[in-house]
Amino acid sequence: xxxxxARNYLITGGARGIGRGLSRLLLQSGHRVCILDNNVEELDxxxxxxxxxxxxxxxxxxxxxxxxxxxEITSAVQxxxxxxxxxxxxxxxxxxYTAGVGxxxxxxxxxxxxxxxLETNLTAPMLMSQHCTPLxxxxxxRPSGGNIIHIxxxxxxxxxxxxxxxxxxxxxxxxxxQSMAVSLAPRGVxxxxxxxxxxHVENECKEADEQGxxxxxxxxxxxxxxxxxxxxxxxxxxxxxxxxxSENDGVTGTEMVVDGGVTRKMVYPEE
Numbered sequence: 346x347x348x349x350x351a352r353n354y355l356i357t358g359g360a361r362g363i364g365r366g367l368s369r370l371l372l373q374s375g376h377r378v379c380i381l382d383n384n385v386e387e388l389d390x391x392x393x394x395x396x397x398x399x400x401x402x403x404x405x406x407x408x409x410x411x412x413x414x415x416x417e418i419t420s421a422v423q424x425x426x427x428x429x430x431x432x433x434x435x436x437x438x439x440x441x442y443t444a445g446v447g448x449x450x451x452x453x454x455x456x457x458x459x460x461x462x463l464e465t466n467l468t469a470p471m472l473m474s475q476h477c478t479p480l481x482x483x484x485x486x487r488p489s490g491g492n493i494i495h496i497x498x499x500x501x502x503x504x505x506x507x508x509x510x511x512x513x514x515x516x517x518x519x520x521x522x523q524s525m526a527v528s529l530a531p532r533g534v535x536x537x538x539x540x541x542x543x544x545h546v547e548n549e550c551k552e553a554d555e556q557g558x559x560x561x562x563x564x565x566x567x568x569x570x571x572x573x574x575x576x577x578x579x580x581x582x583x584x585x586x587x588x589x590x591s592e593n594d595g596v597t598g599t600e601m602v603v604d605g606g607v608t609r610k611m612v613y614p615e616e
Contacts (some may be wrong), residue, residue: 347606350377350559351375351376351416351438352377352434352435352556352591353376353377353378353379353424353428353429353432353433353435354368354371354376354377354378354379354432354434354435354437355373355378355381355422355433355435355436355437355473355477356368356378356380356437356439356471356478356616357380357381357410357412357437357439357440357473358382358437358440358441359378359380359382359391359405359407359439359525360380360382360384360387360388360390360407360548361382361384361387361391361548361549361550362546362549362550362565363456363496363541363580364380364382364439364440364542364548365380365438365546365549365550366389366546366568366580366581366584367437367553367580367583367584367587368380368391368395368405369395369549370580370584371579371584371587372395372398372405373381374387374401375586377403377404377405377406377428377429378405378407379405379406379407379408379424379425379428379429380392380405380406380407381407381408381409381410381412381425381440382407382409382410382422383409383410383411383412385409386525386551387550388407388409388604390551390554391407391551392407392552393555395486397512400464402428406421406425407423407454408417408424408425409439409560410439411464412453412463412465412469413461413463413464413469414470415555417440417473417475418472418476419476420571422473422476422477422480422498425480426480427475428508429480431480431497432479432480432487433477433480433481433491434491434492434591435491435492435493435494435528435587435591436442436453436473436474436477436481436491436493436494437494437496437587438469438470438473438474438494439493439496439512440465440466440469440514440516441459441466441496441513442461442462442464442465442466442467442511443500444458444461444464445458445459445507445508445509445510445511446500446508446511447505447506447507448507449508449510450506450507450508451468451507453510454507454509455511456595458510459510460512462510462513462514463510463513463514463598465514465516466514466515466518467514467517467518467521468513468600469484469548470495470518470521471521471606474493474521474525474536477493478480478532478534478595480535481493481532481534481573482529482532482533483533483534487533488533489533489594490529490532490534490536491533491534491535492531492534492536492537492539492590492591493525493529493536493537494536494538494539494587494590494591495518495521495522495533495536495537495538495539495584496518496538496539496541497515497516497518497519497522497538497539497540497600498511498515498540498541499540499542499602499607499608500512500515500602501515501518501519501539501540502608515520518538519538519600520539522536522538522598522600523536523598526597527598529599533593535596536597536598537590537596537597537598537599537600538599538600538601538616539583539586539587539590539600539601539603540600540601540602540604541578541579541582541583541603541604542572542578542602542603542604542605542607542608543572543578543604543605543607544577544578544579544580544582544583544603545560545563545564545578545579546580547563547611548560548562548563548579553584560579564577571607572605572606572607573605573606573609573610574606576605576606577605578603578604578605582588586601586603589601606607
């Protein structure tokens with residue numbers, strides 16, 4: 346990849362899971378990445394792993410950031426700006442607080458869990474976007490602006506019991522995406538959302554690296570057969586969606602579903 350086609354990516358929640366896999370694949374493709382996360386152990390491991398192939402401070406960097414703290418978001422974006430010399434191409438709001446998925450009954454869900462989910466999954470993407478807009482906006486020397494990609498979830502439109510906080514924030518990201526697409530159009534910034542289904546990323550973490558875990562580990566034939574595509578989702582599927590949204594300047598305000606067709610499949614009760 347030439348320097349003219351390489352892009353600068355800022356990814357939240359990039360120390361493990363989808364965020365780490367996406368960061369890894371973007372680096373492999375010749376892009377530059379700034380990774381934000383609040384898990385210091387995972388972030389240090391990711392930095393050490395990436396440093397074996399890439400130069401920290403040039404190809405990538407990591408920043409410890411608690412997205413529930415607005416002051417830390419401000420500092421993190423400043424660090425990213427230094428790495429990218431003030432030129433950001435793509436902000437990926439990927440970080441997600443999942444403690445309330447399937448385990449927070451509405452009758453006794455605590456305000457702490459509700460606030461933690463909203464602050465991480467919805468308020469933080471808004472603040473990240475707010476602080477990054479000057480780095481993404483078009484200018485006299487930059488005729489085309491950058492992109493903001495919010496990572497939502499199929500749980501925005503379908504759910505299981507006791508997931509109100511998470512589902513609410515993922516649905517909120519869709520509203521945030523379409524409204525920001527309209528508001529930021531005059532500044533040349535495109536805004537879109539990706540709606541992942543089951544993206545298997547159990548191999549994208551420190552423990553999995555130490556154990557030599559592979560992507561297919563832990564998946565059954567039934568897991569794959571459940572998907573219309575015949576397999577569970579991979580982080581590469583998210584990469585392709587991110588690449589499409591980043592490169593196509595004719596697309597903004599859209600929602601791209603990456604779920605193997607599961608949300609199109611009728612599911613009947615088992616007899």
